[in-house]
Amino acid sequence: MARLLILGAGYIGAALAARALEAGGEVVLADNWYATDRAQLDGLAARGADVVTLDIRDRDAVEGMLRATAPDRVHLLAAQASRPLSITEPDYTEATNVTGVRRVAEAVAARGGPPLVFASSLHVYGSELSGQVAADRPYGVQGDLAHLSKVYGELCLRLYAQRHGLAVVLLRLGIVYGSGPVVHERAGSQTVVDRFAGLAAAGEPLPFDDGGTATIGVVHLDDCARILHDCVPGPGVVAHDVAAQTITVADVAALAEGRAPAGGAAYTVRSPFAYTHEVAGYLAR
Ligand SMILES: NC(=O)c1ccc[n+]([C@@H]2O[C@H](COP(=O)([O-])OP(=O)(O)OC[C@H]3O[C@@H](n4cnc5c(N)ncnc54)[C@H](O)[C@@H]3O)[C@@H](O)[C@H]2O)c1
Numbered sequence: 608m609a610r611l612l613i614l615g616a617g618y619i620g621a622a623l624a625a626r627a628l629e630a631g632g633e634v635v636l637a638d639n640w641y642a643t644d645r646a647q648l649d650g651l652a653a654r655g656a657d658v659v660t661l662d663i664r665d666r667d668a669v670e671g672m673l674r675a676t677a678p679d680r681v682h683l684l685a686a687q688a689s690r691p692l693s694i695t696e697p698d699y700t701e702a703t704n705v706t707g708v709r710r711v712a713e714a715v716a717a718r719g720g721p722p723l724v725f726a727s728s729l730h731v732y733g734s735e736l737s738g739q740v741a742a743d744r745p746y747g748v749q750g751d752l753a754h755l756s757k758v759y760g761e762l763c764l765r766l767y768a769q770r771h772g773l774a775v776v777l778l779r780l781g782i783v784y785g786s787g788p789v790v791h792e793r794a795g796s797q798t799v800v801d802r803f804a805g806l807a808a809a810g811e812p813l814p815f816d817d818g819g820t821a822t823i824g825v826v827h828l829d830d831c832a833r834i835l836h837d838c839v840p841g842p843g844v845v846a847h848d849v850a851a852q853t854i855t856v857a858d859v860a861a862l863a864e865g866r867a868p869a870g871g872a873a874y875t876v877r878s879p880f881a882y883t884h885e886v887a888g889y890l891a892r
Pocket of ligand 1 (some may be wrong): 614615616617618619620637638641642658662663664683684685686689703707726727728729743779780781782783784791798801822830
């Protein structure tokens, strides 16, 4: 069974760890506890995950962790992932998402390259999308450092992969929804599907800008964790999009309130993966 080193023990990393443990794998979950409390991992630690403190900005520490754990795969999920925090904490966002990614690449290269899976974002294509989006679409204009840094992260990992013969998969994740072992309570951390589900259940109005016409690509946490877990990088670098469907924000609101969705998503995503969850089923009440 595979031994995974998961850098970033947050919302997605914890769900990936749970999936790997269920499959009989070994898991090392590493984090600097910037956005996640270590105690949130107590349940996974009790199930056998090795929960460790590591900052991806510390190249020597990352290399030491690779030496100590000898993983079959590295999943790079550690990031300052919040758009609002990227505005209030730009230096930290860059230090982790830019310098940190490069230092992980250096450490992986120095260790002879365990295959690496990088959690990127569907946002690398920009925001004004139409037609069918596929992984060969060029990068688009970015509106914040959390997403701009994903473009750098992808290109930096490509550079190191080419220079050192590393195996890398870039997974461009849509907005992830659903419950898991780690759910952040802080304001603004829930993505729109879960936020609308909670507001609708409480009978509150659902706030959205621009009439909710914005289209989002979305994927349920269980599907996301399975796709990450089953991802085994081969030689070279490949990029894949991870979104089960695209939907307008207005339709997320309609489904959360039990109304019929109007349709009209501005783009679709061509993804090579199978998905078992849809927003309509998740929000059905
Ligand atoms: N959740 C989504 O909808 C979504 C969508 C697209 C892409 N992503 C990407 O997937 C990855 C995981 O996202 P998530 O939702 O689990 O976010 P998260 O914030 O829950 O997890 C990221 C983890 O990284 C840790 N971290 C931050 N700085 C670090 C550092 N310097 N060293 C070590 N650890 C550090 C945080 O403490 C946190 O636990 C991120 O790269 C994110 O950008 C997430």
